[in-house]
Amino acid sequence: MLDEKKKKRIGAAALSAVTVLITAVLMIPFLWLVVLAFKTNTQIMNEPFALPESMNWGNFKNALAILPLGSMYKNTIIIVAFTQILCLVVTFMCSFALTRLKFRSRKLQNGIYLFLLSGLMIPTYILLFPIYRINIALKIVNTYLSVILPLAASSVSFNTLLFVGFLKGFSRDIEEAAIIDGCSLMKLCTYITIPLIKPVLATVTVFNVLYVWNEFPLEVTLIQNPAMRTISMGVSMFRGKYSIDYGGLVAGALLILVPQLIFYGFFQKYVVGGLTAGAVKG
Secondary structure, rough: OOOHHHHHHHHHHHHHHHHHHHHHHHHHHHHHHHHHHHOOOHHHOOOOOOOOOOOOOOHHHHHHHOOOOOHHHHHHHHHHHHHHHHHHHHHHHHHHHHOOOOOOEEEEEHHHHHHHHHHHHHHHHHHHHHHHHHHHHHHOOOOOOHHHHHHHHHHHHHHHHHHHHHHHHHOOOHHHHHHHHHOHHHHHHHHHHHOOOHHHHHHHHHHHHHHHHHHHHHHHHOOOHHHHOHHHHHHHHHHHHOOOHHHHHHHHHHHHHHHHHHHHHHHHHHHHHHHHHHHHHH
């Protein structure tokens, strides 16, 4: 009995040690970024791994002077908000139909589900040229819509995977009771199903926000108007034709990264809860 307890304690201690080690390794790039932000360009080039000789706040002053953070945050928030709304509405309707409605053929139902999941195998970046051509044809280049539509479409596959996995294992007793009482399909979704899937809804929301916030290739391809630059495009403003302001670039990257860390830290428990609930129910 004592041996089993000792083994469990040793196993728990070993697991904790491995977790701490992995966390420390993953934190190294972020800590290095912080160190570089307080160095001059000369120090960054000559001694990239050494500690800064003094706290140089000039990089942050330059970053704040160069980056129009107000308009960038505004553009980013608009794109994030509308992408999120569109993606969640489409994903929920698809997932609800696949798990709650009756199809004439089981093969048709599985085929639609596999078609939606097939987007996970196609990187968005190989579709940049077709997306750009479609935007030109629709005359929506340099508009919010040109970025919102492809970003929402590229998120549907992953979101559908989470929603369907959660809804499949979710009890239908409450929904069936509501239908017997005369509840319409719209009211069923609004007042019963959606409130019950809040964990996975929060998880999808966090992943979508971080994905859209960090998107760069698609936005830099479809947005040429400087007034419509997003926060992820701000880092490229420190790259000149013949030189790069590494200090300003690193400081700007930190200014862009900190809001994401705060957002994820606040919603972390919802992410873990949503993934755990989906795994247990799936």
